[in-house]
Amino acid sequence: MKTVYRGPVFSIESGLVREPGGVRARRDIIRHSGSVAILPVHEDGRVMLIRQYRCAYGKMVIELPAGRIDKGETPLQAGKRELREEVGLGARKWERLLRILPSPGFCDETVTLYRATGFFPSVSEPDPDERIEIRDTPLGAALDLVAQGRIEDAKTVVALLLEKQRAD
Amino acid sequence: MKTVYRGPVFSIESGLVREPGGVRARRDIIRHSGSVAILPVHEDGRVMLIRQYRCAYGKMVIELPAGRIDKGETPLQAGKRELREEVGLGARKWERLLRILPSPGFCDETVTLYRATGFFPSVSEPDPDERIEIRDTPLGAALDLVAQGRIEDAKTVVALLLEKQRAD
Numbered sequence: 001m002k003t004v005y006r007g008p009v010f011s012i013e014s015g016l017v018r019e020p021g022g023v024r025a026r027r028d029i030i031r032h033s034g035s036v037a038i039l040p041v042h043e044d045g046r047v048m049l050i051r052q053y054r055c056a057y058g059k060m061v062i063e064l065p066a067g068r069i070d071k072g073e074t075p076l077q078a079g080k081r082e083l084r085e086e087v088g089l090g091a092r093k094w095e096r097l098l099r100i101l102p103s104p105g106f107c108d109e110t111v112t113l114y115r116a117t118g119f120f121p122s123v124s125e126p127d128p129d130e131r132i133e134i135r136d137t138p139l140g141a142a143l144d145l146v147a148q149g150r151i152e153d154a155k156t157v158v159a160l161l162l163e164k165q166r167a168d
Numbered sequence: 169m170k171t172v173y174r175g176p177v178f179s180i181e182s183g184l185v186r187e188p189g190g191v192r193a194r195r196d197i198i199r200h201s202g203s204v205a206i207l208p209v210h211e212d213g214r215v216m217l218i219r220q221y222r223c224a225y226g227k228m229v230i231e232l233p234a235g236r237i238d239k240g241e242t243p244l245q246a247g248k249r250e251l252r253e254e255v256g257l258g259a260r261k262w263e264r265l266l267r268i269l270p271s272p273g274f275c276d277e278t279v280t281l282y283r284a285t286g287f288f289p290s291v292s293e294p295d296p297d298e299r300i301e302i303r304d305t306p307l308g309a310a311l312d313l314v315a316q317g318r319i320e321d322a323k324t325v326v327a328l329l330l331e332k333q334r335a336d
Contacts, residue, residue, distance in 0.1 A: 005173045005180060007196040009274050010178070012173060020223045025297035027223045028175040035273075054189045055195045056276040098314070100322040102270035104231065105203075106177050106243065108224040109271060111322075129193035146266070154268040154279075154322040161329035163299065168336070 001029065008136065009068070010107075024155075028152040032109040037066035039159040040091065041116045047142055048087060049156070051133040062145065064122055064152040066111070075112040085117060088124030089136050091116035097162055102154055111155050115163070169197065178275075179234070191209055199219040200277035204247040205234035207327040208284045210258065216255060216311055217324070229255065230303075230313065234279070238271040243280040251284060255291030255302050259284035265330055270322055279323050282329070 001015035008030045018024050040048035054061040067082040069075055076094060083089055097113040108119040137145075142160050151160070169183035186192050208216040222229040235250040237243055244262060251257055265281040277292045305313075310328050313319040319328070 007182065008194065009196055010198075014175065017223055019223060019299075021221065021299040023297055023299050026176065028177055029224045030178075030275075041309065053189065053191070054272045055185055055187060055198045056272055056274060057269065061269065061272045066273075098325065099317060099320055100325055101229065102322045103275065103277060103318045104222045104224055104229045105234075106224060106319055107198075107262070107275070110320075129191055131187075131189040131191050148278075149254075149267060152267055152269045152278075153272055153302070154326060156272045157266065157268055157326050158322060158329065161326065163332070164333070165329070 028106060030107040032107060033071070034069045034075070035066055035109060035111045036069060036075050036082060037064040037095060037111055037113050037155040037159065038079050038083050039064055039113065039163060040087065040089065040119065041115060041117050041163065042085065042136060045167070046138050047137045047160070049135050049137050049142065051135060052130060062151045062156065063152055064156050064159055066155065079114045083128065084122040085124065086132055088122055089119045090122040092120070097159065100155060100158055113155060113159055139167060155160030178322050196274060198275040200275060201239070201276060202237045202243070203234055203279045204237060204243050204250060204282065205232040205276055205279055205323040205327065206251050206282045206284050207331060208251065208255065208257065208287065209331065210304060213335070214270050214304045214306050215328070217305050217310065217335045218254060219303060220298065229321055230324065232324050232327055234323065248284045253292065253295065254300055257287045258290040260286030261290070265327065268323060268326055268334055275332045281323060281327055307335060
């Protein structure tokens, strides 16, 4: 396959491929370095969600703290950096929940999900191109927002449903 | 924003944007027509999963029946067409579960999730560039595959966790 586009966040490869089973097809694949997302859970069970403008949808989207894995970083290192940058916290306990594939039909991104607890203040260094509001939310209220279609982000829905299972 | 790439499945727009709150940033956005995914549930509670090769990851991925919304289709019409094309079934009952956003940071795709029950045979017309294996799977076994990291697809994980909530 040939790289047909190179941007700051992803590149695109395109080509005619022959797949197992004999299928021959043109595929356009988005190449992405991978992401991490963190479900921060307070001692009282509230979860920390962020709200930010997403240009792709032209609206505010409620999500977990999350971001791209930088070159040379492990997913856990990226998770610790993103939690510090986006909400100004460190966490004593990190638990890997799942790794999910957001769009397997055309994109190679993976998102590794962590659950973080035991917070301590750390220096917040938001990206200059991000403006983020932080909201501590009871789990039940967050799940209501999912049911109402007001939380739609896939990684956030997965993490909240997993947290519900754990709480039951 | 300017279209900088146009492919069969998505296109890309790029540009310097000024967002609410005053952030100015270059954004690359993948424009996609939207997708649907269907959780087919048999009377005995087994769910129907499919297994197909995904070029983006170079491996077989277990997913729900799913696909793109064609021009002029509603999400429900697309769901009915995809269920027929991918597994050769019609369904009497369709329930909309959620709409999820797979990658809000750089892609405008939405995935509308349905739960389908009450099946009847229909004509299977797979796309010539798809080769699909169908597997009827008890819900508990499917959730075990999620916990083991063998089901990673985001829409599939969401639908299975919702089905577990309903079964509890």
